[in-house]
Amino acid sequence: MLTRRTSGTIKINGWQAPADEHKIKAILGIVPQHFNLDPDLSVWENLDLHGRLQHMLPNVRHERTAELLEYVELSERGADRVQNLSGGMKRRLMIARALLHRPQILFLDEPTVGLDPQVRRRLWDLIRRLNSENITVLLTTHYIEEAENLCGRVAILDKGKLIALDSPAELCQRVGSYVTEWAADDGRETRFFPSREQAAEFAGELTMTTTIRRSNLEDVFVELTGRKGIG
Amino acid sequence: MLYDIGTVFWRDWIVLRRRLGTFIFSRMIAPVLYLVAFGWGVGRSVQVSQGSYLDFIVPGILALNSMNISFNSVGGPLHTGRMYHKTLEEYLVAPISPLAFVLGKVLSGTMRGLISSVIIIILAYLFGANFHLNGLLALVLTLNCLIFAALGFVVAMLIDSHEDMGNFSTYVLLPMSFLCATFFSTDKLPSLVRWLLELLPLTHASDALRATSAGGEPTGLSWFVLTIYVAALLGISVWAMEKVRE
Numbered sequence: 001m002l003t004r005r006t007s008g009t010i011k012i013n014g015w016q017a018p019a020d021e022h023k024i025k026a027i028l029g030i031v032p033q034h035f036n037l038d039p040d041l042s043v044w045e046n047l048d049l050h051g052r053l054q055h056m057l058p059n060v061r062h063e064r065t066a067e068l069l070e071y072v073e074l075s076e077r078g079a080d081r082v083q084n085l086s087g088g089m090k091r092r093l094m095i096a097r098a099l100l101h102r103p104q105i106l107f108l109d110e111p112t113v114g115l116d117p118q119v120r121r122r123l124w125d126l127i128r129r130l131n132s133e134n135i136t137v138l139l140t141t142h143y144i145e146e147a148e149n150l151c152g153r154v155a156i157l158d159k160g161k162l163i164a165l166d167s168p169a170e171l172c173q174r175v176g177s178y179v180t181e182w183a184a185d186d187g188r189e190t191r192f193f194p195s196r197e198q199a200a201e202f203a204g205e206l207t208m209t210t211t212i213r214r215s216n217l218e219d220v221f222v223e224l225t226g227r228k229g230i231g
Numbered sequence: 232m233l234y235d236i237g238t239v240f241w242r243d244w245i246v247l248r249r250r251l252g253t254f255i256f257s258r259m260i261a262p263v264l265y266l267v268a269f270g271w272g273v274g275r276s277v278q279v280s281q282g283s284y285l286d287f288i289v290p291g292i293l294a295l296n297s298m299n300i301s302f303n304s305v306g307g308p309l310h311t312g313r314m315y316h317k318t319l320e321e322y323l324v325a326p327i328s329p330l331a332f333v334l335g336k337v338l339s340g341t342m343r344g345l346i347s348s349v350i351i352i353i354l355a356y357l358f359g360a361n362f363h364l365n366g367l368l369a370l371v372l373t374l375n376c377l378i379f380a381a382l383g384f385v386v387a388m389l390i391d392s393h394e395d396m397g398n399f400s401t402y403v404l405l406p407m408s409f410l411c412a413t414f415f416s417t418d419k420l421p422s423l424v425r426w427l428l429e430l431l432p433l434t435h436a437s438d439a440l441r442a443t444s445a446g447g448e449p450t451g452l453s454w455f456v457l458t459i460y461v462a463a464l465l466g467i468s469v470w471a472m473e474k475v476r477e
Binding site for chain 1: 241245316476
């Protein structure tokens with residue numbers, strides 16, 4: 001892989017890294033956060049190189065390349081040099097590249113950083129479609145709403161430690177499904193409740209304007225990482 | 232393994248093929264300058280033991296040029312690929328062995344070195360130089376290209392800053408290209424200096440090329456030194472490829 005492990009083991013499909021590294025690499029698709037397409041090659045050649053590196057037969061490779069370019073809506077750009085593509089196009093091409101060898105697991109590192117909202121939504125649709133086609137998608141993100149929208153299970157990391165791992169709904173339930181929010185002297189205050197009634201009851205005791213709403217993943221994140229107000 | 236070497240080589244080949252005309256043309260500039268300045272200019276007033284000075288320096292120009300081209304065509308792109316374009320990652324996450332990547336890159340650098348050598352040989356004939364072309368000459372040239380393509384690989388993997396890549400050329404390749412029996416025979420140098428130069432691969436490449444182009448055979452020592460350098464630098468390349476993951 002890209003970097004050597006410092007400790008621990010990785011097990012996928014019963015295979016363990018680094019001993020079974022080549023087997024694991026063949027079922028992984030990886031889309032890093034930064035662009036790492038080959039600027040000296042065309043769109044098509046970038047995919048072809050990947051297919052060759054993954055030992056795909058020429059006819060399978062060509063068919064799959066055409067199919068994926070269609071899938072990420074880049075069919076017309078096959079002969080273009082990569083440096084002439086926009087950010088969103090590059091990202092889509094990188095996803096197509098990662099999918100070329102039909103991986104079982106797709107890693108997306110911050111897939112929508114720096115993209116405008118429309119492009120981001122299109123990528124979300126693409127990721128949902130992949131997941132419905134039985135590909136395990138593992139993505140990292142700083143956009144909590146992205147995790148809430150896309151993920152079946154969410155892991156929260158705090159200073160490198162795993163502090164929660166569950167579905168977004170379960171995580172919300174854990175801190176309390178309802179939130180009472182009010183303005184205090186030093187910013188907004190929130191408090192979690194298991195039911196709307198309890199939240200309303202508490203709100204009734206307050207003298208200032210309050211909002212009662214369902215809790216979301218962002219609330220959970222802030223509550224669990226406990227870094228309220230830290231920039 | 233062979234297939235993976237082919238893949239790495241294929242990528243470099245299609246990039247080269249696209250610019251083959253420009254590549255060939257730009258490779259002609261330096262040799263033409265050497266041939267004019269040293270062959271025609273200086274050569275008229277220089278006497279060497281065997282034939283004309285032009286005949287003497289053609290093997291030297293071949294040696295230093297194949298060194299520069301092989302080194303730069305692997306070192307430069309691989310360094311930018313690793314540090315700036317991040318294209319090395321695509322190979323690191325692929326199920327191929329480090330050795331396959333090293334050999335693919337080194338062979339593509341060797342190919343470029345050999346193409347530019349062919350250009351020099353044609354130019355040298357046009358300038359009226361006399362020398363023998365044979366299999367041994369091709370073999371020595373190939374070894375020299377392998378050595379410096381592998382050196383380019385190692386340097387690109389271990390040096391992080393772009394500036395230091397340039398410094399490496401200035402401190403290592405440039406002195407070698409002038410001192411290693413390329414433009415003059417090392418016979419008349421002080422023995423300590425000569426002994427030091429004997430340790431460098433380019434000295435043996437120049438001597439071996441000069442011997443074969445005069446119709447003779449390289450010394451056993453030259454074969455030995457060149458082969459050792461190829462083996463050692465390929466080994467260090469594989470090690471560097473592993474180290475780059477840290």
